[in-house]
Amino acid sequence: MTRRYSAFSLFKEGLAGQTGWEPAWRSPSPRKSYDAIIIGGGGHGLATAYYLAKTHGVTNVAVLEKGWIGGGNTGRNTTVVRSNYYYPESVALYGLAHRLYEGLGQDLNYNVMLSQRGMISLCHSAIEMEIAARTVNAMQISGIDAELYSVDDVRRVAPIYNFSAQARYPVFGGVWQGRAGTARHDAVAWGYARAASGLGVDIIQNCEVTDFIIADGRCRGVVTTRGEMRAERIGMAVAGHSSVLAAKAGFHLPINSYALQACVSEPVKPILDTVVLSPGTGVYVSQSDKGEMVIGGALDRIPSYGQRGNLPTLEGVISGLLEMFPAFGQLKLMRQWAGIVDVVPDSSPIIGESPLPGLFLNCGWGTGGFKAIPAGGTLLAHLLATGKHNDISRPFDLDRFVTGRLIDEAAGSGIAH
Amino acid sequence: MSAERLNTGGSAIDRARPLTFSFDGRKVEAFVGDTIAAALLANDVAVVGRSFKYHRPRGVWGSGVEEPNALVDIAGRGPNMRATTELARQGLVALSVNASPDAAHDRSAFLDRFARFIPAAFYYKTFMWPDWHRFEPRIRAMAGLGKVDPAWTAPEAADQINHHCDVLVVGAGPAGLTAARIAAHDGKSVLLVDERMVPGGSLRHRDGGIDGKPSAQWITESLSALTGAGHLFLPATTAFGIYDHNLVALNQRHQDGRPDTLWRVRPRRIILATGALERPLPFADNDLPGIMSADAALVYLRCYAVRVGRRIVIATNNDSAYEVAEALTDAGATVTLIDMRQHDLPSAPKGVTILPGRMIASAQGKSRVESVTLDDGTKLTVDSVLVSGGWTPTLHLFGQARGKLAWSEKRAVFLPGDPVEGIAVAGAANGAVSLSEVFADVARATSSPPPISTGREASGGVVPAWPIAGAKGRIWIDYQSDVTAKDVELAARENFVSVEHLKRYTTLGMATDQGKTSNLLGLALLAGVSGRSIAETGTTTYRPPFTPVPLTSFAGPRSGELMAPVRRLPLENLHRAQGAVFQEYGGWLRPAFYGGADAERAIQDEARRARQSVALFDGSTLGKxxxxxxxxxxxxxxxxxxxxxxxxxxxxxxxxxxxxxxxxxxxxxxxxxxxxxxxxxxxxxxxxxxxxxxxxxxxxxxxxxxxxxxxATSEMATLTVSGPASKQLLATLDLGLSLDDADLPHMAIGEGRFAGDLLRVARVSFTGDRSYELSIRADRAETLWRSLRQAGKAFDAVTLGLEALMILRAEKGYIVIGKDTDGTTMPQDLGVDGPRAKRQTDYVGRRSLFTEVAQAPNRLQLVGLAVREDEPPLAPGAHGILQDGPKLRSQGFVTSSYLSPVLERPIALGLIERGAARQGETIDMQHLGQKRRATITAPCAFDPSGARFNA
Amino acid sequence: MQIFTCPFCGPRDESEFHFGGEAGNTRPDGADVPAERWARYLYMRANPKGATSEVWVHMTCGEFFIMERDSVGHKVAASHPLGGAEKSE
Structure with missing residues (x-):
């Protein structure tokens, strides 16, 4: 059986009809008890399991997934990876994720196709350029790569953009992060699953958590559609469904769930080599390796758990896209979908122990969880292994809503975080 | 020569109107009414494109929206147009996609020889070393289908139409037409749509008779009965999405060059009569050009008079292919019918050789099919192979509406499960086969008598024909995505056994056809490999749109200013006449400055003169x-x-x-x-x-x-007169109120009249100078402005743009919310701590002023920032920096910065950590890597005593 | 495009409405409200999956009202003015 992925093993298996590959991850039956249980088999949950096993040596771990792994927001996002954040706390968090992404393919022995093609966040007025300067300076001071781009610079990286003086949102310049880009979202989930499974983690699909086992004021385990499982440390990474689990555990979270839609065009030959975000239209777009335009925009306006696209938001997003790239009027929409995102008042994640001791949170990523997967996994794994914050996760604790120490990036970033 | 145009027949074409177009540079002859695919077949063009991954030659498969292979770029229209649904036009220029130089001689065809090393998802297993970036550009260049023309611009905006009706019927085949007629008869308003150019569905090319009439006549009569009664029929219109609250989205195509139209339809009831699509059969190299849908071959024969071959093998697992065999035999072809069923076969059409109990094991040929080998080893020489692997009901819209599907073992298809509120499924989409069944199905929901089938009746005998694990050769499941049965087996072997994982891992069903022909075959094979039933395996989620929809349809007229209309001042034209340069501020178009190519100089000049004499400013946008x-x-x-x-x-x-x-x-x-x-x-x-x-x-x-x-913001215009001479200026006008400072002191308001209209005069100042804000009915503001300008001549009055006003207010340390404050700024940070400390009654936000963070010692506070007189102003957005151990960190930033003409030095405002207590301290600043120093001062740099309010 | 019912104007397109918040989140007054209680008012939400009761505003008439709906299937059950008397189904 072939386990290690490489050009050579692919060649060898090619000669043998590709019949020798092992399952990417095992599907064992659930056990009665684990050292740690992670609820949610998306990127964050799988990464948590991987780092628990790899960094902390905790391998008696189960990842419980209601449906199929990577089927939530991990498989529904627009795959942007970036760390151009304003506040030092955010830079530390997303910078960690970004660095881990840069080594992830080799670390996991799985090509996650990190494509650092750069991202330009446009400015449409002189005052936006001033705010952009404030942002770029903050990032440079925090040690993250960022540049303030002029119109000519933008023209160089996105030549087919609408630079017309008649454009509703003219271009004055933008914030460039060269290390930003995209990654293959499914591969991130599968790569973590394969690596975690290889280290002994049980990945249990079609296993929905229906309740918590609580004794002596602590969370001691979970009741699932596949039986009860016990663990002294339980983590949850279920994005838009965090409030549902929190209700079962007896507390509220500062979260509203909204649908975030995305869509792709039919595939065409390469025409756009970077990620472009226009705050004016609220639209961002990149071209996938397959050739599709991957298009995202603002949140829906109506709180929802319905993972279903709709027309009004789509119309707004597409008209914004065509204002940015008139030539894309030749394209056709191929697929439209929605994910349920967990929107927090300050748009920063919540990482830390929940009000129910023994239950740890990784949620509140809102529209921007994908780019943070390696960090979200690292930090939740640290919490589950040690029971304590590290310096990076500390500011993101739930207690910030009481102290008022919110980390609101709204000034520093557009919609695409 | 194998495919050819017959001399007679063809219900869709007009032989009196020939035309020519070009495909891959080759001249193609056609008739008006031909689709591009029909014309290519009539000209015996076998290879119409190359596949996505392996660049295999591919021919026309179908006759409609299910087409996976025949995509073309059409000059001026766009990439990836389906040749089976696009009409041929005189002079049209079509290019095959993903082929270079052309489909017949593709340079990348060699890739197919390495297929065994690059199976499904191979890219996840390699290219990690040294770095994906090393490989990505080449992979990207090979991927993608058609090409975007970067210089293309929209000819005109697409229309968008809202429509309400009692009943929306999707599909104008026998079921849809009948459902529409019955609904109309019951007094409902009906909208009937069909994605094809003409109504009739299968009646267009299948034998049949209704109410004793030929099908064609029944179609015409049914339609005129509908439209005659005022109901609407939209041909060439695809219902592509059902959204919340059963809103249905349609895309209507036009034949006159207009962009497609988006319809948003709000029906009380939806009837889905969307028919069924024919599936391929699994055998090795079943993707060779010349292998096509049997039903499509019948469409090409009867509607376009194109006989797709001379020596034809038809392979089937069901009854529907028999009519095809008969028709092609009648048209002069030699037909061998391979039926995988041994028993209960329909009667053999005359002249057709039938081989019961046999299947095709493999096809052979280089760039088109030349022979097939049966499962018993028999080899047949052919020029065309037609296949019918059974019919898949088209339930995409039902699925989009969150309808659950139920597997029918007997029919070997998914059928609608539990009903969805407001939606009915009828006809072939609901599993009906013969016209009698179709009519009975439609009539079930109503009391009206249905039509009666009086012609030939189709029968629905079928046995499953799913791909089997371990079969020899390369059996193609998804033509467009290049997914084979072995890829599905590989996915299952690697534990991608969820149907959604299969889709994502192999890309099965993710191409532009969204797997219309491939999905069921793929999941049936997955079910077999993973030891589950098809019902247990389930389907992937149906997502809009049913077929790709032009982005222009969604955008409609929203472009340019219509994206988000700017708000305009009542006096815009006067300002323009005065040479104002406009910019958008907070959604309003306002004068930034007046006249002069040198913006900087104009702004400095305005700000200087405003302090010397008197300034006029249009402040109408201020909220009231x-x-x-x-x-x-x-x-x-x-x-x-x-x-x-x-x-x-x-x-x-x-x-x-x-x-x-x-x-x-x-x-x-x-x-x-x-x-x-x-x-x-x-x-x-x-x-x-x-x-x-x-x-x-x-x-x-x-x-x-x-x-x-x-x-009342938009009802009143506000014009400001500011400066040392402002009172004198106003005194020259008859405003009907006393300007005496005792009657109208600073921060007081008075009422007067101007030209008979109420005039509010407020002595408030955003410049630091004596100021009067005059508010008047917006439609009378023009006269007032003209009078002020006229009177101002005696005082050397200057008209202020917003940029100069920004300088004047910054000199005074006055803030602009959102510029000099950010999303954390509290009133105490702006030096206004009184109410927080003293107020006893509640107010919005009060409790939050006492949180831990609100009382933190290191808050950012509003300050002035001074640099040496001979230095340039600080850059807005520059940060104050602090070396904190090994780390550099920000201690705040510049929010506003200008050259002050009256002070003749740079001024700046900023939010700086503990700033209020640090006045006089010099700090390091950083902007885009450049370092400078600045001294913290009070925010107010000009007239701190406020003497000029009353000067 | 969903259809919401304004208790004053009747059924209208969703684009005319703006989400106000969960119903029943009353404001604790005073400067000495415990920090946790204030945080609960400001930030903590039930965010229910399924039946919800929410405050909405119909922007074209400016009226705030309560709407009961399903946050998964989006079916609207009822809407009524603040204070609750009359219901319109």
């Missing part, structure tokens, strides 16, 4: 929201950070509005007109939001009978 009622004073007390109820009638007070989180949301002047009437003036860009907040608090906390709120 009236708060009226018995509880008005209590209301403004609650809304404002500052106590406002102590304000005397006729006076004005500056204050902050906070959000409940304690952050300064807006600032401005509150005017008290009388005991129960206030005017809230707020920042231009915050008017709508402030109004909404006032309404929310009014309704939530005070009640309808306590306060009334009226947004």
């Amino acid at each position: 929201i009236e708060v009226i009622g018995p509880q008005a004073a209590a209301f403004v007390d609650f809304i404002y950070y500052n106590t406002m109820s102590t304000l005397k009638p006729g006076r004005c007070r500056y204050g902050f509005m906070l959000s409940e989180n304690g952050v300064v949301f807006d600032d401005g002047i509150l005017v008290r007109l009388d005991e129960h009437r206030f005017i809230v003036s707020c920042s231009t860009s915050h008017v709508a939001a402030v109004h909404a907040r006032l309404e929310e608090w009014r309704q939530d906390r005070f009640g309808r009978d306590a306060v009334y709120i009226h947004n």
Whole structure:
């Protein structure tokens, strides 16, 4: 059986009809008890399991997934990876994720196709350029790569953009992060699953958590559609469904769930080599390796758990896209979908122990969880292994809503975080 | 030569109107009515494109929207157009996709020879070393299908239409036409749509008779009965999405060059009569050009008079192919029918050789099929192979509406499961086969008598023909995505056994055809490999759109200014005549400065002259929201950070509005007109939001009978006269009120009249100089402005643009919310701590001013920042920096920075950590890597005593 | 495009409405409200999956009202004015 992925093993298996590959991850039956249980088999949950096993040596771990792994927001996002954040706390968090992404393919022995093609966040007025300067300076001071781009610079990286003086949102310049880009979202989930499974983690699909086992004021385990499982440390990474689990555990979270839609065009030959975000239209777009335009925009306006696209938001997003790239009027929409995102008042994640001791949170990523997967996994794994914050996760604790120490990036970033 | 156009027949084409177009540079002859695919077949073009991954030659498969192979770029129209649904036009230029130089001689065809090394998802297993970036550009260049023309511009905006009806019927085949007629008969308003150019569905090319008439006649009569009664039929219109509350989206194609039209239809009831699509059969190399859908071959024969081959093998697992065999035999072809069933076969058509109990094991040929080998080893020489692997009901819309599907073992298909509110499925989509069944199915929901099938009846005998694990050769499941049975087996082997994982891992069903021909075969094979039933395996989620929809349809007319219309000043034309250069500020188009190519100089000049004599400024965008009622004073007390109820009638007070989180949301002047009437003036860009907040608090906390709120912003224009000579200037006009400072002191308001209209004169100042804000009916502002300008000539008056005003207010240390504050700024950070410390009554945001963070010692506070006179101004956005151990960190930033013409030195405002207590301290600044130093000062740099208010 | 019912104007397109918040989140007044209680008012939400009761505003008439709906299937059950008397189904 072939386990290690490489050009050579692919060649060898090619000669043998590709019949020798092992399952990417095992599907064992659930056990009665684990050292740690992670609820949610998306990127964050799988990464948590991987780092628990790899960094902390905790391998008696189960990842419980209601449906199929990577089927939530991990498989529904627009795959942007970036760390151009304003506040030092955010830079530390997303910078960690970004660095881990840069080594992830080799670390996991799985090509996650990190494509650092750069991202330009446009400015449409002189005052936006001033705010952009404030942002770029903050990032440079925090040690993250960022540049303030002029119109000519933008023209160089996105030549087919609408630079017309008649454009509703003219271009004055933008914030460039060269290390930003995209990654293959499914591969991130599968790569973590394969690596975690290889280290002994049980990945249990079609296993929905229906309740918590609580004794002596602590969370001691979970009741699932596949039986009860016990663990002294339980983590949850279920994005838009965090409030549902929190209700079962007896507390509220500062979260509203909204649908975030995305869509792709039919595939065409390469025409756009970077990620472009226009705050004016609220639209961002990149071209996938397959050739599709991957298009995202603002949140829906109506709180929802319905993972279903709709027309009004789509119309707004597409008209914004065509204002940015008139030539894309030749394209056709191929697929439209929605994910349920967990929107927090300050748009920063919540990482830390929940009000129910023994239950740890990784949620509140809102529209921007994908780019943070390696960090979200690292930090939740640290919490589950040690029971304590590290310096990076500390500011993101739930207690910030009481102290008022919110980390609101709204000034520093557009919609695409 | 194998495919050819027959001399007679062809219900869709007009032989009197020939045309030519080009495909891959080759001239193609056609008739009006031909699709591009029909014309290519008539010209015996076998290879019409190359596959996505392996660049295998591919031919036309189908005759409609299910087409996976025949995609073409059409010059001026766009990439990836389906040749099976696009009409041929005189002079049209079509290019095959993903092929270079052309489909017949593709340079990348060699890739197919390495296929065994690059199976499904191979890219996840390699290219990690040294780095994916090394490989990505080449992979990207090979991927993609058609090409975008970067210079393309939209010829015109697409139309968008809203439509309401009682019943929307999707599909104008026998079921849909009947359903529409019955609904119309019952008195409902009906909209009938069909994605094809003409109605009739399968009746267009299948034998049949209805009510004793030929099908064609029945179609015509049915349609004219409908349209004659005022109902609407839209051909060439695809219902592509069902959204929340059963809103249906349609895309209508036009034949006159107009962009497609988006219809948003709100029906009371939806009937899906969307028919069924024919599936391929699994055998090795079943993707060779010349292998096509049997039903499509019948369409090409009967509608386009194209006989797709001479020596034809038809392979089937069901009854529907028999009519095809008969028709092609009648048209002069030699037909061998391979039926995998041994028993219960329909009667053999005359002249057709039938081989029962046999299947095709493999096809052979280089760039088109030349022979097939059967499962018993028999080899047949052919020029065309037609296959029918059974029919898949088209249930995409039902699935989009969250309808669950139920597997039918007998029919070997998914059928609608539990009903969805407001949606019915009828006809072939609901599993009906013969016309009698179709009509009975439609009639079930109504009392009206259905039509009667009086012609030949189709029968639905079928046995499953799923791919089997371990079969020899390369059996193609998804033609467009290049997914083979071995790829599905590989996915299952690697534990991608969820149908959604299969889709993503192999890309099965993710191409532009969304797997219309491939999905069921793929999941049936997956079910077999993973030891589950098809029902257990399930389907992937159906997502809009059913077929790709032009982006222009969604955008409609929203482009340019219509994206988000800018708001315009009542006096815009006067400003333009005066040479104003306009910019957008907070959604309004306002004069940035007046005249001159040198913006910087014009702005400096305006700011300097405003301090010397008198300045005129159009401040009409300033918010003016009236708060009226018995509880008005209590209301403004609650809304404002500052106590406002102590304000005397006729006076004005500056204050902050906070959000409940304690952050300064807006600032401005509150005017008290009388005991129960206030005017809230707020920042231009915050008017709508402030109004909404006032309404929310009014309704939530005070009640309808306590306060009334009226947004008068757009009713009144506000023109400001500011500067040492402002009083003299106003004195030359007859304004009907005393300008004496005793009667109208600073921060007071008076009422006068101008040319008979009410004029409000407020002595408030955003410049630091004596100022008068004159508010008048917006439609009378022009006369007032002209009078002010005329009177101003004697005082060397200057007209101020917004940029110069920004300098004047910054000289005074006056803030602009959102520029000099950010999303964390609290009133105490702006030096206004009094209410926080002293107020006893509650107000919005109060509790948040006492949180841990609100009382933190290191808050960013508003300061002035000074640099040496001979230095350039600081850059807005520059940060104050601090070396904190090994780390550099920010200690705040510059929010506003200008060259002050009156002070003849740079001035700046900033938010700096503990700034208020650090005046006089010099700090390091950094901007784009450049370091400078600045000294912290008080925010106000000009006339700190405020003497000029009354100068 | 969903259809919401304003208790004052009747059924209208969703684009005319703005979400106000969960119903029943009352404001605790005073400067000495415990920090946790204030945080609960400001930030903590039930965010229910399924039946919800929410405050909405119909922007074209400016009226706030309560709407009961399903946050998964989006079916609207009822809407009524603040304070609750009359219901319109």
